[in-house]
Amino acid sequence: ETLTQTFGPSGYEDDIRSVILQSIEAFADETRVDPLGSLIAFRKGTGETPKKIILAAHMDEIGLMVTHVEEHGFLRFTSIGGVRALSHIGQRARFANGITGPIYLERQDPPKLPQLRHLYVDVGATSPEDCPIGVGETGVFVGPLVQRGTRLISKTMDDRIGCYVLIQVLRRLKDSANDVFVAFTTQEEITLSGARTSAFRIDPDVAISVDVTATGDTPKALPMDVSLGKGPAVKVRDSGMIAHPRVRDMLVEAAERA
Numbered sequence: 001e002t003l004t005q006t007f008g009p010s011g012y013e014d015d016i017r018s019v020i021l022q023s024i025e026a027f028a029d030e031t032r033v034d035p036l037g038s039l040i041a042f043r044k045g046t047g048e049t050p051k052k053i054i055l056a057a058h059m060d061e062i063g064l065m066v067t068h069v070e071e072h073g074f075l076r077f078t079s080i081g082g083v084r085a086l087s088h089i090g091q092r093a094r095f096a097n098g099i100t101g102p103i104y105l106e107r108q109d110p111p112k113l114p115q116l117r118h119l120y121v122d123v124g125a126t127s128p129e130d131c132p133i134g135v136g137e138t139g140v141f142v143g144p145l146v147q148r149g150t151r152l153i154s155k156t157m158d159d160r161i162g163c164y165v166l167i168q169v170l171r172r173l174k175d176s177a178n179d180v181f182v183a184f185t186t187q188e189e190i191t192l193s194g195a196r197t198s199a200f201r202i203d204p205d206v207a208i209s210v211d212v213t214a215t216g217d218t219p220k221a222l223p224m225d226v227s228l229g230k231g232p233a234v235k236v237r238d239s240g241m242i243a244h245p246r247v248r249d250m251l252v253e254a255a256e257r258a
Contacts, residue, residue: 001145001154002019003016003019003020003156003160003163003164004143004145004154004155004156004157004160005144005145005154005155005156006019007094007096007140008059008060008061008140008156009060009061009062009063009064009080009081009138009139009140009189010060010061010062010063010080010081010186010187010188010189010190011060011080011138011186011187011190012060012096012138013037013059013060013186014037016059016060016160016163017033017037017039017059017184020039020059020163020167020184021039023167024041024167024170024171024182025041027041027170027171027173028041028042028043028170028182029042029043029044030042034197034198034201035197036186036187036193036194036197036198037186037187037194038059038183038184038185038186038194038195038197038198039059039183039184040181040182040183040184040198040202041170041181041182041183041184042179042180042181042182043170043173043176043179043180043181043182044179045176045177045178045179045180046175046176046177047177047178050177050178050179051178051179051205051206052178052179052181052202052203052204052205052206053176053178053179053180053181053204053205053206053207053208054180054181054182054183054198054199054202054204054206054207054208055166055169055180055181055182055183055208055210056166056182056183056184056185056195056198056199056207056208056209056210057159057162057163057165057166057183057184057185057209057210057211058159058162058163058184058185058186058187058188058189058194058195058211059159059160059163059184059185059186060081060185060186060187060188060189060190060194061081061140061155061156061158061160061189062079062080062081062082062083062140062141062158062189063079063080063081063083063093063138063139063140063141064077064078064079064080064083064093064121064138064139064140064141065077065078065079065080065136065137065138065139066121066133066134066135066136066137066138066139067135068135069125069128069131069133069134069135070120070128071127071128072125072126072127073122073123073124073125073126073127073128073130073131074120074121074122074125075101075120075121075122075123075131075133076117076119076120077093077116077119077120077121077139078116079116080138080189080190081189081190082189083116085114085115085116085118085119086113086114088103088119088141089103089104089105089114089119090102090103090104091103091141091142091143092141092142093121093139093140093141093142094139094140094141094142095123095133095137095138095139096137096138096139097132097133097137099123099132099133100123100142101121101122101123101124102121102122103119103120103121104119104120104122105118105119106118106119106120121133121139140155140156141155142155143155143156150229151228151229157212158211158212159188159210159211159212161212162209162210162211162212163184165210166182166184166210169182170182181202181204183195183198183199183202185198188211192240195209206247208247208251209235213226213233213235214226215227215228231255232255234248234251234252234255235248236248
């Protein structure tokens, strides 16, 4: 719950990084924060010629940034990451200082498909002067962690669930012949820059990203062999890359052994 509810939009990951660091520092030989804010944990390999392996999950979450405070105190905003207007009408936004307000849609006559410029946040202000939130401040979307049987519902499962998995990997990892770097990266939702710079600096032999994906078991979903509750998925390709065949095959073989 702490992982999912901790504030951390892209570019503002300080709070969530601190939470993760407290969870892993006892299980790493070394930890460091790189210039873009990614947290890197290192476990030294025992082999004579160890390979470098990086496991990565991103800490950041989608959110919003205030661009204008209107005459009557309403906040206009732009997106941080993949924010869709239709998904957030009626939701609440929470800012770094704890202020929370509902997101709503301005009157449209005639009605049309809303875009972000048609939405505003109401934080109870009556003017720019008494507004507790200013231009440039960032917010995230409110979504508590709820358990439904074996299912979990929450904001920021993308990708705090990946962070949780890698925290558990560090805690359970016994001696490895290879050097293992576990990277909790920044700014994935906007540019992937945290992962790019971490990988460039480490220069790994093998890199595995742990993240969420779509499924093929919801109404009118694109056909794919991924279903909720049937175990992790091995990425074959996405819009930005094709998985390396050897790494893909190694993951499939490991899944079959498990």
